[in-house]
Amino acid sequence: MIASGRIAALGILVVGVMLIVGVLILAKKGKLSPKIRKVPGLTAIEESIGRCTEMGRPVHFAVGRSSLTSPNAAETIAGLSLLGHVAKLAAQYGVELIFTNQLPEVQPLGEDIVQQGFVASGKGEQYDSKNVRFLSSFAMAYTSGAIGIMHREKIAANFMLGGWYAESLIMAEAGFNQGAIQVAGTTQFAQLPFFITVCDYVLIGEELLAAAAYVSEDQVQLGSLVGQDFMKLIAIFLVLAGALLSTVGLSDLARLFRL
């Protein structure tokens, strides 16, 4: 039996899964080759690493504070996917990559992802495990440790991609004071104004979640973004229909989607 008040959400989930999986299958069969608009924040990643090479200074990467056991785990997963991409680029360009972390469960994943990135670029011997650093699981202890590293190591690029909370502004200001190019991304809308103020490029909400597919250039993964766009069209239609119906006094649609 379906839980009361969740029938509409289940319907949306089923439609969404069918759309995204359908588009994934089409992309896998080669019947779909999506063109994706340029996301400045993602194209800036390679530029930033190139700048680190020119300056001979390291890159700093962090995925924030959304635990893998929390409902916001998707942000951390998206950040980890981008960590793999940055690790590959850092290895290719011969740049030192420092990954600081405050989530204990992410530590083994971070070590593995950075190492795999170096191996994938054919420079596995350059991987240095001391650059994947767990600092603390206390937010502010982590923050003070991370800003210390950013100052001491004189980073030239700072990537803050994942689930960020109160520490976002302190860390981004530390990067700004270092003169680092900063690319940040989160779905936490309370932190987005801080990032927009201080960072050079910001991935807002879904841009972060789609980033891994974007940088992979894999047609199948990009296909899922087309499915996402269909879902957004449905959402726009439902919002407009709900607003119109509510305006004329029919609130059934709005009531159906109330959680």
Place this chain on the structure above:
Amino acid sequence: MTSIDLRRDIAYVIVFIMGIITTVEYFVVSPGLRSISADVQSWATIVAAFSLGVGSINLLRIHGRQVVKRGQGYYNNAVLLAGMCMTIVVGLWGTTSHPTYQFIFFNILYPSDTAVWSLLGFYIASAAVRTLRIRTKEGAVLLVAGILTLIKNSPTMGVVWGGFSVIGDWLLSVPNSAAVRGIMICSAIGVLALGLRVLLRQERTSLGGR
């Protein structure tokens, strides 16, 4: 297939099964399924707690190496290691309610934590100054909206003109809410797509795959 690939395959199978269980449990009323889902979530918490040991080993390795090599500022690393070891020993020996542990927590950790939090106030002020500089048309709109919201929240301006409160409330409840809901809806759809990519093994980097 190497042992690493096999390990990853097992991890993906576990992720897939657990993902399906917790998703179905959210929509279906079934006491049996709820109990399984609660167990699964407890396991996740236990596994996450074990990983704290991995983090501690990482700290020991990095800072221990620095102390042994007598690198620059090695005494800071030594203080960190001593503090960590002392807290672990006191916590394990006398539990977290032991007076020494309580002393460490309330007289060292808590004030240090609060001091760093308090920096946020200064950073917000400097960030606000940077934000409110008019460089573009959007910047001008932001400046006007920001000032009106500040006035709306100040206790005295409501007395000067009641309209400030009406405009401030409208800014927060109409354009601000619309933008936030747009981000939330798109993020939710993005989470669904990312979850499917992970469950269907299209998105491999996040579990350490190539």
